[in-house]
Amino acid sequence: MEQYFVKQAITTNNLTIEDQEIFRHAIKVLRHKNGDVIYLVDPTEKLFKATITNVAVEEKQFQVDLELLDWASTELPIDVTVACSLSKKDKIEWITQKSTELGAKTIIFFSSKYSIMNWKKNVVEKKVARLQEIAKNAAQQSKRRVIPEVIYLNSLKDLVDYKTEANLVAYEESAKQGEISLLAQTLNKNPKSTLCAFGPEGGFAPDEIDYLNQNDFLSVGLGPRIMRAETAPMYFLSVLSYKYELTVK
Amino acid sequence: MEQYFVKQAITTNNLTIEDQEIFRHAIKVLRHKNGDVIYLVDPTEKLFKATITNVAVEEKQFQVDLELLDWASTELPIDVTVACSLSKKDKIEWITQKSTELGAKTIIFFSSKYSIMNWKKNVVEKKVARLQEIAKNAAQQSKRRVIPEVIYLNSLKDLVDYKTEANLVAYEESAKQGEISLLAQTLNKNPKSTLCAFGPEGGFAPDEIDYLNQNDFLSVGLGPRIMRAETAPMYFLSVLSYKYELTVK
Known part of the structure; x- marks a missing residue:
């Protein structure tokens, strides 16, 4: 399952993703549909499970429901x-x-x-x-x-x-x-x-x-x-x- | 200084190198002359300092004087x-x-x-x-x-x-x-x-x-x-x- 970095800190339970690079890769290349899961990491190093809820192809954006994951960090401790x-x-x-x-x-x-x-x-x-x-x-x-x-x-x-x-x-x-x-x-x-x-x-x-x-x-x-x-x-x-x-x- | 592998165990103090790959690289590409030093490793993992004594371009071979070196091995001990x-x-x-x-x-x-x-x-x-x-x-x-x-x-x-x-x-x-x-x-x-x-x-x-x-x-x-x-x-x-x-x- 693929992971994307988003540019702003996530503080809500859902999000509209307008980042064109993510849109292109997740929707155009990998053809994700409603219900599919991707992972998002925000600038505070938090990891979210993001379930796609609405793909708006015309507007070139999509919405996700978010769940904060408490998985151990993958960063080196040094x-x-x-x-x-x-x-x-x-x-x-x-x-x-x-x-x-x-x-x-x-x-x-x-x-x-x-x-x-x-x-x-x-x-x-x-x-x-x-x-x-x-x-x-x-x-x-x-x-x-x-x-x-x-x-x-x-x-x-x-x-x-x-x-x-x-x-x-x-x-x-x-x-x-x-x-x-x-x-x-x-x-x-x-x-x-x-x-x-x-x-x-x-x-x-x-x-x-x-x-x-x-x-x-x-x-x-x-x-x-x-x-x-x-x-x-x-x-x-x-x-x-x-x-x-x-x-x- | 470059190193070459020779195919036969070295048991003498000098050697005529007929290996065409070594000849080409050492003499043709790097243009080594009499007095230049290269290193040779034989199949018993011995390392020799080889001083070029005679380059025979026509015969596509060259001679070296050899000195066995007791340098520590570079091989992993496992x-x-x-x-x-x-x-x-x-x-x-x-x-x-x-x-x-x-x-x-x-x-x-x-x-x-x-x-x-x-x-x-x-x-x-x-x-x-x-x-x-x-x-x-x-x-x-x-x-x-x-x-x-x-x-x-x-x-x-x-x-x-x-x-x-x-x-x-x-x-x-x-x-x-x-x-x-x-x-x-x-x-x-x-x-x-x-x-x-x-x-x-x-x-x-x-x-x-x-x-x-x-x-x-x-x-x-x-x-x-x-x-x-x-x-x-x-x-x-x-x-x-x-x-x-x-x-x-």
């Missing part, structure tokens, strides 16, 4: 930011989709020294909007309560403005030198929020690592194998889910 | 099999590449009830060979010592022939019912080998789950969010790496 060096379109779209499925709250793309590209000022808004749309769709598909925010930074330096309780940078050189304990050490302190920065295929430049380290980003290794730039953030998010959401009862 | 329901070409290629980066030893694709396709007998060999090639390239890129084996099974039933010490099936219904402890419980027993089966987008059929359960595959939840079919194996492999390769010193 606010996670993944900050990835800019890469090709398909890779960043992929990172956005997968990071959303895996529970990231914020997805940052930044330009760094060895990035293969950066975005010119005049295209940033359009490109971020496209990624934000991918995040929304992935959040709906994975049944999340929150749409991750997608942010573009023209400079790695600006990343310090987004610092969390536990700030990390995945560093290949750390991994090569056998660094295997700092991620686990950090997570064992049960931070409420964390950010990890991931470099481009060519890695971070030494002065970029210095800058991050000086700003209290801890260099961590993510195991002995060399992961592609888009794989490392998935590793990080999966580990956080395991650590925070799965447990031995 | 043999992991991911068994994924068959999907579209780009998805299974992607699963093969990422599972290799993340350390899988065996990658199985199988046809199940809700798979969107299966492979006809006459194309299996060619398709598996293509995936095996992707696994080899990803293994070289991620600096592994082993190329994962890619296997196709025409029936989910045959999966029992590949059972390991700890056999699991990622089951959405288990996750929905709040199952959060069986994966962690299983890993806390430190098995030496494990297999996890992952269903298609439409999930496993109930009788498929029954069959797996009856054959001692434990149904496990992988957290509260719905992951796409190709994301769940990455989650599993990342968790295994965290659990077996990262630790608090």
Whole structure:
């Protein structure tokens, strides 16, 4: 059963849905009829069972009866930011989709020294909007309560403005030198929020690592194998889910 | 610096490399010259530093002096099999590449009830060979010592022939019912080998789950969010790496 995000907080027992994107998908594509059930999530992260009561095709809207559900949240109990060096379109779209499925709250793309590209000022808004749309769709598909925010930074330096309780940078050189304990050490302190920065295929430049380290980003290794730039953030998010959401009862 | 797999065990201090794929990539594409260094891994998982001593362009071969390196292995200390329901070409290629980066030893694709396709007998060999090639390239890129084996099974039933010490099936219904402890419980027993089966987008059929359960595959939840079919194996492999390769010193 599919889920949609609505833009306004739901405070009533029924609702007329005028959002054209929802209308098109639920009524035109999936051909829902009176009596069918969809799920709605509002900006306060509340989940509702919505039974369709009246489809007005001419007016391009439909009505639903609502029932608040007390199902457990699907959100990670830690606010996670993944900050990835800019890469090709398909890779960043992929990172956005997968990071959303895996529970990231914020997805940052930044330009760094060895990035293969950066975005010119005049295209940033359009490109971020496209990624934000991918995040929304992935959040709906994975049944999340929150749409991750997608942010573009023209400079790695600006990343310090987004610092969390536990700030990390995945560093290949750390991994090569056998660094295997700092991620686990950090997570064992049960931070409420964390950010990890991931470099481009060519890695971070030494002065970029210095800058991050000086700003209290801890260099961590993510195991002995060399992961592609888009794989490392998935590793990080999966580990956080395991650590925070799965447990031995 | 790039790494190549050679087909025969290395027992000498120098070698003439006649493998045309290695020749093409190292000499034609990357234009290596005398004195350049590449790395070679042989079928016994030994890693060698190979210094190029003589390039014979006409004969399409080159010679190297070899030095055995005692670097720590990059292989997961647990043999992991991911068994994924068959999907579209780009998805299974992607699963093969990422599972290799993340350390899988065996990658199985199988046809199940809700798979969107299966492979006809006459194309299996060619398709598996293509995936095996992707696994080899990803293994070289991620600096592994082993190329994962890619296997196709025409029936989910045959999966029992590949059972390991700890056999699991990622089951959405288990996750929905709040199952959060069986994966962690299983890993806390430190098995030496494990297999996890992952269903298609439409999930496993109930009788498929029954069959797996009856054959001692434990149904496990992988957290509260719905992951796409190709994301769940990455989650599993990342968790295994965290659990077996990262630790608090």
